[in-house]
Amino acid sequence: MLRVRFAPSPTGYLHIGSARTFIFNWLYARHTGGTMILRIDDTDVERNTQTSLDSIFEGLKWLDLNWDEFYRQSERGDLHRKLANEILAKGLAYRDFTPMVAEAEGDTTPDATRGTWLFNAEMRDLPQEESDRRAAAGEPFVVRYRVPRESRTDVTFVDEVYGPQSKATADIEDFALLRSSGAPTYHMASCADDADLRISHIIRGQDHLTNTFKHVLIFEALGAEAPKFAHLPLLIAPDGAKLSKRKHGPVVSVTTYRDAGFLPQAFVNFVCLLGWSPKDDREILTRQQLIDIFTLEGVNRSNATINFSEADPFDPKAMWVNAENLRTMPLDDLATVLAPYAQAAGFHVDAARLRQIAPLIQERIKLLRDVATVADFFFVDELPPYDPAELIPQKGDSAMAHAVLERAAEILATAEFSHDGLDGALRGGAESLKIKAGQMFQPIRVAVCGRKNAPPLFETLEVLGREVCLKRIAVAREMLKEAA
């Protein structure tokens, strides 16, 4: 039975890299009919926050990603300690009584001068009796794995993505299993749980690739068969650094994408294209298609840069994927999903009206929040101020603008407010004024929308309605007069 897990530590908000890790696990589980497990790795009590936990749930909920089993590491400490002590009892680990080094924030030893630390010989070779005696006396200690450097030369495993991996035992330090507080370290807790939960595939970020040698050692000590490992290339920022909440800010947070108006499906789609390829040239894929074609073979090995900047917080390709999804969306759905964003923009939201507007902006927005800037004139009572010069058509003058608006007011007072009715009437108006249709339309568009760039005119007028159109044209005529 295939079992995979996503095991975030709640120390910051859910960021895009974590989300991708969840998604790949989830896709793999759903593809194979396996079990998806969410496990909160909250062994670091100091850094865990409820806010962070909420952010993880919030993000996953938005993405509509579910799981079949749920665990919290902090509730499984007994198991971790028990298994760690078994390893100790087997003699595969030992107590290290070296006092904790006071590690002040600023004065960590420079990496270059630290050298390679493997173990403290006195502690590794401490006689059993003395170790027991000091422990019994209450002296604090950490439990360290006794990396076997004499009995074997290297640790190996086969990564499903990176292939055969090998590391010399001489390069692996005696890492800790239990802290002096008795709390398990990440390595211990993670492996104990993976073994206990019978995880069959560990799919996680490549930053764990070298940790895996340690984990293989722990599984061995546990007498458990190691799961299969698949490491994912990292998502990095344009500056080349690993994506970090601290350094890159909210642009890497999943909720930022939600708030900007990405569709969950588009987000998933985009993120899947980072570090994985379907191998044909398809880019826009539905969730079901992703489930159907996702394989670990499709995962590649080099880090992927997410192309964002302060000015442009979202990768242009992500924007495109979102826009594509928006454009193919049923209009009823689009109207529904637009509502909260219109509301957030301060518009009075009416479902029926949104449904009318939806087709006019569908192929003009990249993000749902664009409704605020693209469709504002449908909602406001009074247009924000604009330059009356905008009312003057191409190759025309102020007089032409006057004439157009005057004629438009006449026409719109009686015209049938349908696409075809307005089309005929307004084109007729242009003809009677002996000007081009475009010259006729622009002043009207500006008068009614407050700007030159807007959705097609007839549909726009239709949605706005006669009364509003006439009122705005009257205002525009006043502005023109004043400007002159």
Add this chain to the structure above:
RNA sequence: GGCGCUAUCGUCUAACGGUUAGGACAGAGCCCUCUCAAGGCUUAAAUACGAGUUCGAUUCUCGUUAGCGCUACCA
């Protein structure tokens, strides 16, 4: 510093030794058009460097360089 991983257009990627090195986004141009979009067409743009293996290397091997990761009683 040690160890590990990686290296194809600006970005995401395709090409399991033989291709004019393909696609997509972003860019440029043209077309369509009532503006803006959308759409169509065209265009520019890459195998990090150096050896080796081979009839033939993007592809295999080695080295160099660069980037990233790990090197905590963080995860």
